[in-house]
């Protein structure tokens with residue numbers, strides 16, 4: 001029996017054929033392809049989930065600003081406040097995601113999922129949903145597995161680096177991973193997981209990578225917060241039975257094509273977008289003189 005997959009469509013087909021979940025296909029493939037037991041894989045995922053939690057705490061508890069003074073302390077401010085417009089889950093996801101990215105900007109340990117710049121989206125969204133729904137570690141492991149399959153497919157068939165595909169490749173992939181994890185954790189069908197991926201990615205296509213002063217802080221830190229909520233939106237749509245007219249694999253291909261068509265100025269060079277606004281340039285000059 002082969003659980004080998006190359007596309008999101010392959011994972012869906014295997015899940016439906018064997019009447020298992022999206023994440024189950026991913027772990028069965030891992031067991032086939034690598035010399036590791038299920039216990040070892042689950043233990044490794046739990047280790048990373050623990051890092052999710054500790055990076056959230058690092059971000060919430062270390063309120064000092066970064067050396068560049070571009071970020072730091074915002075997650076703690078949000079944590080001390082309360083939502084005025086958002087649901088508790090969305091507010092918490094936003095807060096946690098910003099916390100993790102603030103932790104990253106201060107060199108605390110994070111899980112790159114898929115990259116360091118986008119490291120807040122998954123833990124923010126997944127932890128918030130798990131806490132609000134009181135889901136246990138096993139449910140989170142299932143979500144993590146589903147998101148791993150998404151990350152694998154995007155990395156192998158498209159790109160996950162801002163330098164290659166813009167921020168849509170980094171935070172876009174992170175949002176799709178988080179959306180798939182949420183649907184899986186909440187017991188959605190494999191088809192719904194796939195809709196969440198498509199809806200997540202297609203609604204952020206074209207997102208530029210334009211970090212001010214070449215540092216992963218502006219717009220990255222708050223962007224993680226915004227797209228953690230976006231991931232929840234995509235998951236909510238999918239769980240409600242809303243379908244994407246464009247299949248997930250086509251959306252991923254479109255993301256790849258758009259990314260590679262983007263000018264280099266919008267792919268992590270800091271030669272375009274927010275990085276070259278008058279304020280962005282002034283910050284860069286100040287940072288260079290530190």
Ligand code: SF4
Pocket residue numbers: 117118161162163166167168170171208209210211215216217218219220223268
């Ligand atoms: S703007 Fe660029 S560096 Fe920042 S998170 Fe997005 S892809 Fe990463």
